[in-house]
Amino acid sequence: MSFEPNPALQTLSRRMAGVGRRALDFILPPVCLRCHTLVSDPQSLCGTCWADLKFLAEPLCACCGLPFPHALGEGVKCAACLRSPPVFDKARAALAYDDTSRDLILPLKHADRLEAAHIFGRWMANAAAELIAESDTLMPVPLHWRRLAARRYNQAAVLSFAIAKQRPHLRIDTASLQRPKASVSQGEMPSARARLKNVARAFSVSEVRRNQVQGRRILLVDDVLTTGATLNACAKALKRAGAAAVSAVTLARVVRPLSSSL
Ligand SMILES: [Zn+2]
Numbered sequence: 350m351s352f353e354p355n356p357a358l359q360t361l362s363r364r365m366a367g368v369g370r371r372a373l374d375f376i377l378p379p380v381c382l383r384c385h386t387l388v389s390d391p392q393s394l395c396g397t398c399w400a401d402l403k404f405l406a407e408p409l410c411a412c413c414g415l416p417f418p419h420a421l422g423e424g425v426k427c428a429a430c431l432r433s434p435p436v437f438d439k440a441r442a443a444l445a446y447d448d449t450s451r452d453l454i455l456p457l458k459h460a461d462r463l464e465a466a467h468i469f470g471r472w473m474a475n476a477a478a479e480l481i482a483e484s485d486t487l488m489p490v491p492l493h494w495r496r497l498a499a500r501r502y503n504q505a506a507v508l509s510f511a512i513a514k515q516r517p518h519l520r521i522d523t524a525s526l527q528r529p530k531a532s533v534s535q536g537e538m539p540s541a542r543a544r545l546k547n548v549a550r551a552f553s554v555s556e557v558r559r560n561q562v563q564g565r566r567i568l569l570v571d572d573v574l575t576t577g578a579t580l581n582a583c584a585k586a587l588k589r590a591g592a593a594a595v596s597a598v599t600l601a602r603v604v605r606p607l608s609s610s611l
């Protein structure tokens with residue numbers, strides 16, 4: 350038996366959804382994702398916070414996405430990428446990591462405020478449009494199982510699903526890249542050298558998942574790019590397992606040259 354949707358019922362259902370939304374707005378009026386002042390649309394920012402966000406755009410280093418003060422020509426790389434090329438092929442970020450973007454990212458990491466991921470996914474999909482066109486698989490940077498158990502979710506996986514909503518042709522693989530070694534949080538490392546050492550052998554691809562990685566064009570997903578050490582360690586494990594290409598997109602990046610290869 351086939352089911353034909355009733356247009357009158359569909360209209361009623363849409364109206365009820367509208368009423369529900371207005372009722373919810375009355376009880377829980379939408380607030381700015383950063384400063385919590387009232388705004389007209391849910392999951393948005395007030396004008397002041399919006400103006401404070403620094404979206405990264407061309408001219409950028411063709412490899413790591415570091416913003417240049419002025420255009421230097423197509424395909425130009427920054428001095429750090431020329432001196433010691435990262436293991437990943439390319440990286441892009443939606444925002445500069447500063448006080449404003451940190452206020453948006455920390456709740457995503459520690460306070461279960463996942464409702465903002467939808468808008469972050471849109472920003473990341475736009476920032477990495479060129480990389481997404483060259484990729485077939487989204488792969489979140491994994492958490493060690495103990496940290497995952499404590500936090501209950503991996504913010505990089507949440508961002509990956511938000512990007513996939515914007516670009517449904519991408520498959521998400523949350524199983525192939527593993528983090529068997531419980532490294533200390535990168536934020537607690539005193540220097541770039543310490544960060545590099547901390548994650549150097551933290552990631553791996555198990556034998557049974559190798560065929561899921563071989564020949565794949567992978568786009569790694571994480572919240573922040575700081576020195577590039579974590580993304581390089583992931584890319585090394587994936588390329589060793591036979592990935593054809595490994596690039597990365599993050600919600601934000603520290604705006605200074607990468608120093609992972611110290
Ligand atoms: Zn605000």
Ligand SMILES: [Zn+2]
Nearest residue numbers: 410413427430
């Ligand atoms: Zn660069």
